[in-house]
Amino acid sequence: MILKIFLKELKDTLRDKRTLIMMVVIPVLVFPIVLNLFVTVSSSFEKDAAMQRVKIGFVGDAQSPVIAGFLEMPAAMGKKDLIPYPNEKALLQDVKNDSLQMGIIVPDNYQEKMDSMEAVTCEVYYDATDLGIKDRAKSYMEYVEKSARDKRYKSMNLDETKFQVILTNYNNTASDKEMIGKLAGGILPYIFIAFGFIGCMYPAIDLFTGEKERGTIETLLTTPVSRLQILIGKMCVVALSGLLAATCALVGLYLSIEVFNLVDNEEILSIVRGILTPSFIIMLFLLLFPLTVFFAGVMIPIAVYAKSFKEAQSIITPLNIVMVLPAMIGLLPGIELNYMTACIPVINVVLATKELIAGTLEPVLLLLSFGIMVTLAMIAVFVSYRHFGKETNIVM
C-alpha cells in the first residue's frame, strides 16, 4: 500500500511545474551558470588587470634609484605612466580621488642615506578598493629594491649569494586531490545540502498543506489505509525529491565539465573527474539519504500544522537558513571530522563529504555520521507521525 501511495504521489509531484523547476531545472543549471560566471569574471578581471595602464605619481628626485628602478622595469610588468608631483598633499589628493593608482614619496635625504649605506624609506600610497593594486605596488617596489640592492652589492664588490645563509624549500605532502578536498571540497556538499533542502521543500508543502488546502486529505483518510502508511508513502516522495535535486546538481557539475567545457585547467579537471566516480557517488548518497529524510521529517510537521501553502512557505523558507548554516560552518578552514563533529547533524555530512573527496575519510567516522543521521531521520519520522495523527492538524 505504501508503494501505491508513493507511486501516486511521485507521479503527482513530477507533474507539478513549480516543483519540477525547483527540483530539476535550477539544480541542473546552477553549476554551469556559476562556473561560467566565475570563469568569465575571473578571466576578464585578469585580462583587465594586465592591460590596465597605471598612473604612478611621485614626489622627489627623478634621478633617485627608486624612480630609476621604475624606468628600468621590463614592459611585461605592466604599462605605467610616471608623473612628477610638486608636493605630497597634491599627490595624496589625486590618489584619493582615483586620478592616480599609486603615489610614491622619495625622501629628500635619499642621497645622504645611500652614501652612508643606510636604507632609504619610501612611502607608497594606494587605494586598496582598487582590486589588485596593492599586489602590483608590492611587486614594483620589490623590483626597485632588488635592483638598488644589486647595485649596492656591486659597488661594494660583494657576492650576493654569500649573504644567503639559509635556503628553504617548501614541500607540500598533500596530494592535489587532498588539497581540493580540504580547501574547496566543502563547497560541493554545501550545494548538495542546499539543493537537498530546496528539493524537499515544495513536495513537503504540496503533499501535506496542499492536500489540506485542496480538501483531498479528507477522502484519503476515509480509505482503509493507516495514517502511518500514508505518511511514509508521502515522506518517501519528499525525501526522494531532495535526493533528486542533489542528483540534478551533480548532473549539472558533470555537464559543466564534460559537455560545456567550462573548466580548462587540466589539473582541476583530472581531480574533479577523479571525484565523480561511482564509489564517491554511492558514498555521497549514503550520507545524503538520511539527511533528506531528516529534512523531510523537519518540514512535514510544519506542513501538517500550516493552514495554507503561504503559511507553510513562510515558516519553512527561513528554516532553510537554519538548516544550511551548519553546512557553511563546514566550509571554514580548520574544522575537521572527528568524534565530536560527526555527532552534529548536517556539519557531519559536509565534513564527511569533504574527507570523501580528499580520500581521507575514516570508516568509523563515516559510520558514526551515518548512524547519527539515521537516528535523527527516525526521530523525524516519529515526530511527523505524531503531528500527522492529530485530528486538528489534518483537516481544516
Place this chain on the structure above:
Amino acid sequence: MIKVENLRKEFPLGRTLQKELATKEKIAVAVDNISFQCQPGRIFSLLGPNGAGKTTTMRMLSTIFKPTSGNIEIAGINAVTNSRDARRKIGFLTGSTGLYARLTPNELIKYFADLYEVSDADFKIRKEKLFDLLDMNDFQNKRIGKLSTGMKQKVSICRTMIHDPEVIVFDEPTSGLDVITAENIISLIRDCKNDGKTVIFSSHIMSEVDLLCDDMAIVHKGKLLYNGTMENFRSNQQESSLTAEFIRIIHESNAATV
C-alpha cells in the same frame, strides 16, 4: 446500517481559539451525547444550522475523527475500535471534496480502487459501469484540473462508489454546486437507496430533505433536537412549511438555553 450511541466529541481549545471564541473554556463540545440509527434502503438526513455539529458527526462516522466517547457501528463493525475495517464499508462524499488536479479521472479512480483493495476484475466491471452511468468516458484521460465543476463532481461520485460501499456518507454534497450538478447527486442518493444501501446525508437545504429523506435528525449546538421519521415530523409540525418548522425548533432550543 449505522448505529450511533451517545456520541460525544470534544476539541481542546488553545489560547488562540479561546481568544477567537471569547471564552475561558478549555474544551469545546462539538457533538453532545447524540444517538440515532440509519437503516439500509432508507435515507437518513442530518439537519442543522452552521456550526451545529453535522460535519463533526459525519467525520466521526467516516472515522476521520475519533469520538471522545460513545459508539458507532457501521454495517455491523465497531467503527471506534476497528476503524480500518469500517472504512472499507463506507463511501464518503462532500461538496467541498477536492480531487488531485494533476491526475486523470482514470488514474484517480484506479488509485482509490487500489487503496480499497478492489481486485482488478471487480475494478474493471465497476469502472465500466460507473463511467457509463455518469457519462465519464469522454474525459477519462484529461487532467482533472482542466475539467468543469460538473465533471469533477462526477469523478468524486465515481471515487465514492468504486469499492461498492454498503454505507454512504454525504456531507453537504450539493453545497456550492449548480442545479444540474446538484441534480446528479440527488439522483445518485436515490439510486443508492434503491440499491439497498444505507445513506446518511447532512444538509441545510430543506427542499432536498423534503424530496429525499425517510428519516431525519436535527442537531443544534451539538445536541439532538429531533430524531425520527419524516412522516412523524410532518404529522407533528406546527408551522406551514418544513423550513419554518425547522426554524421554530432551533429558536425554541435557543430560548430554552438562554
